[in-house]
Amino acid sequence: MIVVMNPNAEQASIDRVMSEIERMGARPHLSRGEFRTVIGAVGEDASLDATRLASLDGVEKVVPIMKPYKLASREFKGGDSVMSIGGGKVPQVKVGGHHAVCIAGPCAVENEQMLYRIAREVHQAGATILRGGVYKPRTSPYSFQGLGLQALKWMRACGDELGMPICVEVMDTRQVEEMEPYVDCWQIGARNMQNFDLLREVGKTRKAVLLKRGLSASVKEWLMSAEYVLSQGNSQVILCERGIKTFEDSIRYSMDISSVPVAKQWSHLPIIVDPSHAAGKRDYVSALALAGMAAGADGVIVEVHYCPSEAQCDGPQALLPESFKELVTQLRTIASLTGKTFADTGVPV
Ligand code: PEP
Ligand code: MN
Secondary structure, X not given: OEEEEOXXXXXXXXXXXXXXXXXXXXEEEEEEXXXXXXXEEEOOOOOOOHHHHHOOOOEEEEEOOOOOOOOOEOOOOOXXXXXXXXXXXXXXXXXXXXXXXXXXXXXXXXXXXXXXHXXXXXXXXXXXXXXXXXXXXXXXXXXXXXXXXXXXXXXXXXXXXXOOOEEEEOOOHHHHHHHOOOOOEEEEOHHHOOOHHHHHHHXXXXXXXXXXXXXXXXXXXXXXXXXXXXXXXOOOEEEEEOOEOOOOOOOOOEXXXXXXXXXXXXXXXXXXXXXHHHHOOHHHHHHHHHHHHHOOOOEEEEEEOOOHHHOOOOHXXXXXXXXXXXXXXXXXXXXXXXXXXXXXXXXXX
């Protein structure tokens, strides 16, 4: 349920409601809107006493949240959430509301030199967040699995040098502790969307989480996974549509464009699209990226490689740097039609 505070409610009243919710065995989640504060009370415990909460000082009303995903729902928060990725040595990049984000880089970090070369190219072209996998979820155990911690350290140094926050996939709960000091944004891969222990673990951190949609997950299941992260107190969740399995075999996955307006209607969380993994082939990447933005997405994540034929992972879908640059220009135009703006990288175009 949510406790809606009076517009002029004092901090002491807010604190009181929070501690009362805790006393009832639930977790309080504070959301300060432009006009008023609401407190979500969520927990396994059905012992929440709505009448008691409604009687507390500064409380306007107590309303139940009907959706199974509570903190992710529009009922909990009517306005669009704006997430912040980065900070510290790198700038804070915003996503959501009027802020569109462009994340780009290689599928996997193969060596230090290739990482820096691709990172410079995507930065020059207008990407503000650097992606690069260091632990790769591969269908075959004999395929390249990623270079692990060493590659993550290169990612960190490269992001710091260029002023780009980094987004890196975490595959296992055991990796969270060693990776946390280096990453700005966790990527939860499609295959791990329902790895509930992992979701809880990144939920305990305060780094942003890019949550890919599972290969055969419904939008509702996807939002329930977001709820796992949010329920741990981490409010920085960004959804990512990356294509789902359908009967269509002309393309690697079917990018479900309709999930963008659906997720936007049901949830206040930002949503971006990943046209690279949906397409599986570079010819289709730009069209899907533009379609996603036109449908109202808050940005894109795109794989780029200067020599895709030598890439150790996902080469066929990697855009060449020139094509990526052209795509960014087109994305800026589409974004302006939906009232969004891609942040400037500070690099002259
Ligand atoms: C990736 O981003 O390289 C990746 C493996 O993505 P997904 O989990 O969407 O397949
Ligand atoms: Mn990939």
